[in-house]
Every structure is written in C-alpha cells, then in structure tokens.
Amino acid sequence: MAxxxxxxxxxKVEVEQGSTILEAAKKIGINIPTLCYxxxxxxxxxxxICVVEVQGARALQAACVTPVAEGMVVKTNSAAVRxxxxxxxxxxxxxxxxxxxxxxxxxxxxxxxxxxxxxxxxIRFVRPAQSHSKDDIDNSSPSIxxxxxxxxxxxxxxxxxxxxxxxxxxxxxxxxxxxxxxxxFNQGLMDVNxxxxxxxxxxxxxxxxxxxxxxxxxxxxxxxxxxxVVVQTAPAVRVAIAEEFGMEPGTVSTGKLVAALRRLGFxxxxxxxFTADLTIIEEGNEFIKRVTEGGVLPMITSCSPGWIKYIEMxxxxxxxxxxxxxxxxxxxGALVKxxxxxxxxxxxxxxxxxxxxxxxxxxxEAQRDELKDSGYQDVDVVLTTRELARMLREIGIDWxxxxxxxxxxxxxxxxxxxxxxxxxxxxxxAAVRTVYEVITKEPMPDINLxxxxxxxGIKEATLKVGDLDVKVAVAHTLGNARKLLDKxxxxxxxxHFIEIMCCPGGCIGGGGQPIPTNLxxxxxxxxxxxxxxxxxxxxxxxxxxxxxxIYEEFLGEPxxxxxxxxxxxxxxxxxxxxxxxxxxDKVPSGDHH
Amino acid sequence: MGAECKCHCExxxxxxxxxxxxxxxxxxxxVVMAAIQETHGYLPKDLLIKTAEELGVPLSxxxxxxxxxxxxxxxxxxxxxxxxxxxxxxxxxxxPEVQAMLEKEMGIxxxxxxxxxxxxxxLVRCLGACGIAPVMTVNGEVYPRMTAEKVAEVLAKxx
Numbered sequence: 001m002a003x004x005x006x007x008x009x010x011x012k013v014e015v016e017q018g019s020t021i022l023e024a025a026k027k028i029g030i031n032i033p034t035l036c037y038x039x040x041x042x043x044x045x046x047x048x049i050c051v052v053e054v055q056g057a058r059a060l061q062a063a064c065v066t067p068v069a070e071g072m073v074v075k076t077n078s079a080a081v082r083x084x085x086x087x088x089x090x091x092x093x094x095x096x097x098x099x100x101x102x103x104x105x106x107x108x109x110x111x112x113x114x115x116x117x118x119x120x121x122x123i124r125f126v127r128p129a130q131s132h133s134k135d136d137i138d139n140s141s142p143s144i145x146x147x148x149x150x151x152x153x154x155x156x157x158x159x160x161x162x163x164x165x166x167x168x169x170x171x172x173x174x175x176x177x178x179x180x181x182x183x184x185f186n187q188g189l190m191d192v193n194x195x196x197x198x199x200x201x202x203x204x205x206x207x208x209x210x211x212x213x214x215x216x217x218x219x220x221x222x223x224x225x226x227x228x229v230v231v232q233t234a235p236a237v238r239v240a241i242a243e244e245f246g247m248e249p250g251t252v253s254t255g256k257l258v259a260a261l262r263r264l265g266f267x268x269x270x271x272x273x274f275t276a277d278l279t280i281i282e283e284g285n286e287f288i289k290r291v292t293e294g295g296v297l298p299m300i301t302s303c304s305p306g307w308i309k310y311i312e313m314x315x316x317x318x319x320x321x322x323x324x325x326x327x328x329x330x331x332x333g334a335l336v337k338x339x340x341x342x343x344x345x346x347x348x349x350x351x352x353x354x355x356x357x358x359x360x361x362x363x364x365e366a367q368r369d370e371l372k373d374s375g376y377q378d379v380d381v382v383l384t385t386r387e388l389a390r391m392l393r394e395i396g397i398d399w400x401x402x403x404x405x406x407x408x409x410x411x412x413x414x415x416x417x418x419x420x421x422x423x424x425x426x427x428x429x430a431a432v433r434t435v436y437e438v439i440t441k442e443p444m445p446d447i448n449l450x451x452x453x454x455x456x457g458i459k460e461a462t463l464k465v466g467d468l469d470v471k472v473a474v475a476h477t478l479g480n481a482r483k484l485l486d487k488x489x490x491x492x493x494x495x496h497f498i499e500i501m502c503c504p505g506g507c508i509g510g511g512g513q514p515i516p517t518n519l520x521x522x523x524x525x526x527x528x529x530x531x532x533x534x535x536x537x538x539x540x541x542x543x544x545x546x547x548x549x550i551y552e553e554f555l556g557e558p559x560x561x562x563x564x565x566x567x568x569x570x571x572x573x574x575x576x577x578x579x580x581x582x583x584x585d586k587v588p589s590g591d592h593h
Numbered sequence: 594m595g596a597e598c599k600c601h602c603e604x605x606x607x608x609x610x611x612x613x614x615x616x617x618x619x620x621x622x623x624v625v626m627a628a629i630q631e632t633h634g635y636l637p638k639d640l641l642i643k644t645a646e647e648l649g650v651p652l653s654x655x656x657x658x659x660x661x662x663x664x665x666x667x668x669x670x671x672x673x674x675x676x677x678x679x680x681x682x683x684x685x686x687x688x689p690e691v692q693a694m695l696e697k698e699m700g701i702x703x704x705x706x707x708x709x710x711x712x713x714x715x716l717v718r719c720l721g722a723c724g725i726a727p728v729m730t731v732n733g734e735v736y737p738r739m740t741a742e743k744v745a746e747v748l749a750k751x752x
Contacts, residue, residue, distance in 0.1 A: 162651070171653035174660045184656030185638060193652075577642045577652055 006072035021052055021063040021074055032076050033085065033114055035205055036154035037064040039519075041163055047154055048088045049114065052076045060084055085118055094125040095177070096206075097149050103207040108515055110205035111152060131177045140188025142367050143196035143212055143360040144511075146170075148180045151208035157181060157200035164504060166479040167310070169194040181208075193313050193576050195478065197306035197502045198360030198384075198511020211360050211512055215391050217381045221352040222265045229352045230340070231266040232332045232411075233257055235273055236358040236422030236507035237385050239528030243514040244389030245399035249521040250528030252535070255404025260397050261356075262405060268340075271407045272355065273414030275331040276421045276430070278550070279303065280541035282567050283325045283427075284434045285558040287497055291468070296320045298473075298488065298495040301427050303327045305365035306502030306511075308571065310478050315485045316573030316580050319587035321498075324568040328421065329355050329362055330371050333378030334566040335411065339554045343410060348374060354381045356388050358422070358510035361502065370586075373566050384512025413546035416532070416539030423529040424476035424506035425452035425459060428499040432463060432472070433540045440466045447539060453530070455505060455523065458483060460495075476501040476509075604632035608640070612647045619650045622658060626665060634670040671706045671713035673751040677739075678728045680719030687740065688727040692716065694741035698748055712748070 002017040008025050015024045020043070025032050036047035045062030052063045055073035060081060063074075075081065092111065100106050130149060138146035155172065158181060162168035169192045173182050183192040200209045221229045242251040261269045287299050302308060302323045311318060326334070332355070337348035355362065359382075365371065366379040383391075392399075406412070417433050420426030429449040436444045451461040452472065457480040463470045473495045475481045481500045487493040503509045508525035509517055538544060555562050573583040611628050615621025625648065629640050636659050645652040659665045677695060679688050692703060695714055699707050706713040722728050725737035729747070736747055 168651035168653055171651065171657040172661075173653075173657050184641075184652045577645060 004070045008074045032063045042159035104210045105207035138188045140190035143363045150206045156203040160199045195306040195309045196361040196364040202517045227352045230268045231354045232272045233356045235419045239525045250524035252532045256402040259402045259405040268408045270411040272328045273418035274411040275328040276418035277541035277544045298498045300498045304502045306361035312574040319571045326569045334373045337374035358507045358513045360511040416536035417541045419532045422507045423526045425474045434542045471495045472497045474499045617649045635666040676717045676730045678720045679716045682723035683727040686726040690741045691739045694744040
C-alpha cells in the first residue's frame with residue numbers, strides 16, 4: 001500500500017495515499033472540528049468548520065475533503081484557522097434562531113457544543129429577517145418534524161436519506177438565503193415518499209429535524225385517574241436508554257427500565273418482547289405453511305414499519321412476499337385491548353396503550369387505518385427512547401440508583417429469542433431456533449446463528465432443517481434491501497426466508513434512539529443485545545410458558561381464526577410519487593379485515 | 594386539425610423521444626427539463642414526476658434543480674415576457690419607479706404572471722445597455738429610457 005508522509009502541527013505522520021487531512025490528523029490524536037462531515041456518508045466540504053492552513057495553498061482548505069500529499073505541511077490551530085472557524089460559526093448563527101433553551105436538542109446540539117468548544121463569545125451579525133419562519137415548520141408527519149429555521153444546510157439528512165436508505169425524499173430547494181432542505185413542491189413529509197425512518201433526525205446536528213414529541217399525551221393519560229395506562233418496551237430500548245443518563249452504550253438495563261416506568265406511574269409495565277415471541281410462533285408457522293403448501297417464497301419479515309412503507313411505495317408488486325404478521329408492537333396493541341382487558345376486567349375504552357420504541361416510524365404505524373382490530377386504535381401513543389428519557393429527566397430519575405424490577409404478567413415474560421429482535425439478523429435467528437425444532441422435533445445443536453449477526457449489509461446462510469436446505473438472507477438499511485428486492489424481481493433470489501430491517505444495525509440503530517447513534521455506538525448496542533440473550537433462562541420463543549398460556553387461554557392455535565384477526569394484517573400498494581395502476585387496494589386482497 | 598392544432602402533440606413526441614433516450618439515465622436531467630421548459634413555457638408538475646420516474650432521479654432532486662436555475666419556471670408563463678433591468682445604472686436612473694408602475698398596471702409582483710397569462714414580469718441584472726438606462730424589454734424588444742409614464746402605453750401594444 002502506497003503511503004505519504006506529511007507534517008501536521010509539527011508532527012510527522014505517515015498515512016495511506018488518498019487519506020484526507022482530517023483522517024491523517026485523527027491518527028495523531030488531533031480532532032479537527034467538523035459539522036457537515038459524516039464518515040463514509042457525507043464529505044462535501046460545505047460548512048467550512050474543518051478548515052486548516054496548508055503551506056503553499058492560497059486559501060484555507062477543508063480538511064474533510066483535502067487529500068494528503070507527500071511533504072505537505074499543515075497547521076490545524078493557527079490564528080487564521082481559529083478566526084475563520086469562529087467567523088463561520090457566527091455567520092451560520094446569524095440566520096439561526098437563538099432559542100436553545102426551549103429546543104429539543106438543548107444540551108445535545110453540535111452547533112451549540114462547537115460554539116462552546118471554539119470559545120465563541122458573541123454573534124456579531126444577526127439577520128433582521130431570518131430566511132424561514134415558524135410558518136415553514138412541517139408538522140404533517142406523525143413521526144418527524146422539520147423546522148427549517150434551525151437548519152444549517154449541512155446536507156447530512158439528505159446524504160443519509162440518499163446513500164443509506166436510497167430514498168432521498170428531501171433535497172436542497174431554491175438558492176442563496178432562500179435555500180431550504182425540503183420535500184419537493186412545498187409538500188410535507190407525510191405527502192411524499194418518506195418512510196418515516198428518522199435516520200435524518202439522528203444525523204441532524206441541530207434541532208432542524210426531530211421526532212414528534214408526544215410526551216404531553218402520555219403525561220395527560222398518566223394524570224387521568226379514569227385511564228388505565230399500559231406500556232410496552234421494545235427490545236432495542238433496553239440496551240440504549242442508559243446512554244441518556246451518561247452510561248456506556250450497550251449497557252443492558254431491562255430491570256431499571258421497568259422500575260423507571262413504574263415511577264412514571266404506568267398501571268402496567270409489560271414487554272414487546274412477549275409479542276416478539278408470539279411473532280416467531282405465528283411467523284414460523286406461516287413460513288412452514290408456505291414451504292410445505294407452496295406459498296409465495298421467499299417470505300420476508302414485516303416487523304419494521306419504515307421497511308413496510310418502503311416496499312409499499314417502491315416494490316408494491318412484491319407485497320405478497322411479506323409475512324402477514326403484524327409487528328410485535330401492533331400484536332401487543334391488539335392484545336392489550338382484548339385479551340388483557342378481558343383478563344383484568346377493564347373496559348378497553350378506558351385503556352391507554354403506550355409503547356416505547358427505538359423508532360420514529362412506529363408512530364406512523366400506530367395510526368395506520370387498518371391497525372384497529374381490537375375495535376379501538378390498538379396502540380394509542382408511541383414514544384421514542386429519546387422522549388422517554390425526557391420524561392424521566394423531568395421527574396428527576398436517578399438512573400444509577402434505580403433498582404431492577406420485573407415486568408408485569410400476563411404479557412411480560414419473554415425469551416432470548418425475543419430480545420435479539422433488536423439487532424439486525426435477530427428475527428431470522430429467533431425464527432430459525434423455533435422453525436428448526438418444530439420441523440425436526442429435535443433440539444437445535446447450536447442455537448447461535450452467528451452468520452446472520454453483525455453489521456455486514458447483506459448476510460446469507462444455509463441451514464439443514466430435516467431434509468430441507470433452508471436458504472436465508474438478512475439485510476439492514478433500505479439501500480441493502482433494494483439489492484435483495486431487485487434480485488427477487490429478476491427471479492434470481494432462491495432464498496426461502498429474508499429478514500429486512502429499515503435502519504442500520506437493526507432497531508438498535510433506529511431513528512428514535514439516543515443521539516449520537518454512529519457505527520461505534522451501534523456495535524456496542526448489538527453487543528448488549530446478545531449479552532441480554534445469553535442471560536435469559538429461556539432462549540427459544542416456543543418454550544415461553546406465557547406464550548403457551550395465551551394460546552391455551554385465548555388465541556387457540558397459531559394461524560387460527562382469532563390469531564388471524566388480531567395478529568395478522570394486510571398491506572397497501574402506494575407507489576413512490578403516485579398510486580400504481582393495475583394493483584389491488586390491499587395485499588392479500590381477499591383479507592377479511 | 595392541421596394548422597389549427599392547439600395541443601402539444603408535436604412537443605409531446607419530442608419529449609417522449611427524450612424520455613426514451615435518457616431512460617434510467619440521470620445525466621439527461623437538465624436536457625429533459627430544458628426541453629419541457631421550451632415546449633410548455635414552464636415545468637408542469639406531472640411532467641416533473643414523469644421525469645423523475647423515467648430517468649430514475651429522485652423527485653426531490655428534480656425539484657431542487659428546477660428551483661436552482663433561473664431558466665426554469667414552475668408556473669405557466671405569460672404570453673409576453675417583460676424584463677426590467679435593475680442593474681446599477683438602470684437603478685439610479687429610475688428603474689424602481691418603472692417597476693412600481695409595471696406592478697401596479699399588471700396587478701402582480703415582479704417574478705409572477707398575470708391571472709389572464711398576458712404578462713410575466715421579471716427583474717434582471719444588467720442587459721448590457723447602460724447608456725440607454727433604464728432599459729426594459731418585452732419579448733426581447735428593447736424599450737430605452739423607460740419612465741413610469743410610458744409604461745401603460747408600451748403594455749397596450751401587447752395583447
């Protein structure tokens with residue numbers, strides 16, 4: 001490998017040819033400040049915060065896009081560099097509302113922390129009329145809010161939407177001071193091809209793109225003595241929430257999470273992991289049925305609502321490949337207002353069903369028209385991990401000293417197979433653990449399906465299940481999903497079963513997770529997920545006694561009539577920019593829902 | 594229909610040929626958009642959606658390009674385009690008064706088109722004829738040393 005040697009702040013450094021000054025500096029422990037830069041996703045030299053002095057160059061150079069050269073002499077901390085960075089920050093903020101104290105990103109804003117780090121003492125220029133006003137705020141989506149007033153035009157959201165998700169529903173519109181990052185034709189996110197995944201809200205350095213804050217709805221329910229407020233917690237939340245209280249990413253804090261929710265005043269704290277186990281039973285049986293009776297293959301998982309909206313828009317012709325299973329959130333919602341209400345003798349009209357999710361798209365999913373099989377909206381309010389943390393800070397939770405508590409019955413007991421739903425590959429691994437044993441009637445020799453774990457974009461495995469070689473594939477991010485779907489469309493996919501998760505790393509990297517969520521953090525959360533799996537006394541969904549009980553007491557049998565009504569759903573062909581012609585209104589079209 | 598044909602069939606054929614030529618090729622974006630602008634006088638929304646679909650370019654990019662270049666218009670243009678120069682020389686010689694009168698006579702703000710699509714009014718920066726400032730053009734025809742008083746008389750020539 002060819003290398004070059006250069007000098008940065010009087011230190012000699014040898015790096016690979018083609019590296020940038022930013023990367024070379026990092027190698028010797030110099031962190032050049034950045035704002036628009038995102039490793040592997042956005043290197044455009046637009047914000048000018050990372051400027052450095054390069055000897056012989058006529059102007060300051062952006063370190064994130066300037067390649068190193070042999071003998072180059074770089075200064076990252078000269079007076080000119082420091083003055084330029086300050087000026088840039090001042091100019092950005094000349095057109096930025098000074099309302100940090102009431103911003104959702106207060107204390108977790110890159111513009112704020114850069115201003116602090118650069119020692120900014122005053123903002124000398126403030127435009128009397130800012131480019132955008134409160135009228136420009138986009139509240140159309142149930143998942144994501146866009147506030148163009150706070151946008152610094154770094155394009156990180158555009159880059160992640162385009163390069164990671166392959167969607168690009170937003171782009172830079174107009175020019176000069178009028179520039180706005182927005183969907184086309186002044187439409188709201190709800191009216192365009194947005195999947196609601198919220199990856200944009202994870203990478204936004206300021207409060208210009210945030211989750212919709214639904215905490216007030218939950219406070220209101222908790223304060224109402226006539227309401228019975230039930231909460232469910234998604235697998236990925238337990239390995240991330242502690243970050244909001246200064247703990248290491250990946251810290252498994254299931255018991256503390258339960259205790260914290262009780263302190264908020266929820267009447268019943270139960271677990272989405274229970275319905276994750278239920279999903280495995282229903283989906284596993286659906287898979288076996290498709291294989292043995294000649295149904296549509298490959299079957300594709302349906303837990304991830306951003307993924308569901310994506311396939312409904314971009315591949316509506318392939319909807320029959322989706323498992324008809326509702327997501328664990330929606331199965332839980334349907335059961336709370338039927339099974340749970342019946343068991344507790346509570347009128348479902350008085351139940352408020354809340355879920356804590358790593359996901360912004362779950363807010364969209366919860367208000368989909370068809371997900372009302374209990375006779376009510378199955379899930380009333382969805383909070384992201386970030387919103388829950390906000391509520392807990394408001395009541396002064398002392399995270400470190402919280403005790404560990406257990407979930408409430410009858411939907412609180414779960415297995416290791418359920419918790420791994422939170423990481424890419426987890427649903428596949430959980431399904432295999434059950435499908436193998438249901439088909440062969442023998443214990444699986446090694447239940448750890450390591451080939452489908454980890455951050456590789458598309459993972460494949462072939463397993464011998466009885467006489468059948470089951471070929472599976474796992475993809476995370478919609479960009480990777482597209483590659484598999486194109487293979488299916490071309491008739492080149494010989495897989496039996498595919499897992500797709502919308503977000504990088506799966507739900508642990510969801511759009512509602514603590515900020516920052518980057519590769520390093522994702523890997524640590526994945527580590528937490530598998531640690532939690534190993535710590536569970538039961539690690540296969542079909543061995544969960546609470547699952548056996550709900551079939552005996554209430555559901556009957558997998559894929560039975562009651563299961564079909566409460567736990568399965570249909571999908572809606574949407575098209576990208578307009579409704580496609582020649583497709584049914586819903587798939588499966590004969591569904592009685 | 595012959596010479597009386599008011600539809601866009603000829604233009605549509607031209608566009609269809611371009612769509613076919615650039616199918617799945619984002620590099621054709623500006624060429625296709627310029628052709629739509631030329632044949633329709635503006636960029637209708639449904640044709641921009643078709644452009645996105647045919648070339649495989651996200652609609653947000655198509656719209657971004659449409660709003661970036663001054664050569665593209667998202668609204669139907671008037672039958673007559675009035676360009677008023679607001680370059681330095683024209684400005685100091687009284688172009689703002691001419692602008693005010695044009696806007697009053699047409700009942701629109703600069704950058705817009707009248708309801709009856711008779712006029713589109715645009716402001717430009719220097720037409721390179723400072724010696725005859727303030728300069729105005731209508732459909733390319735030059736009107737030198739414009740004054741607010743002359744506005745009504747000039748506009749009356751264009752139906």
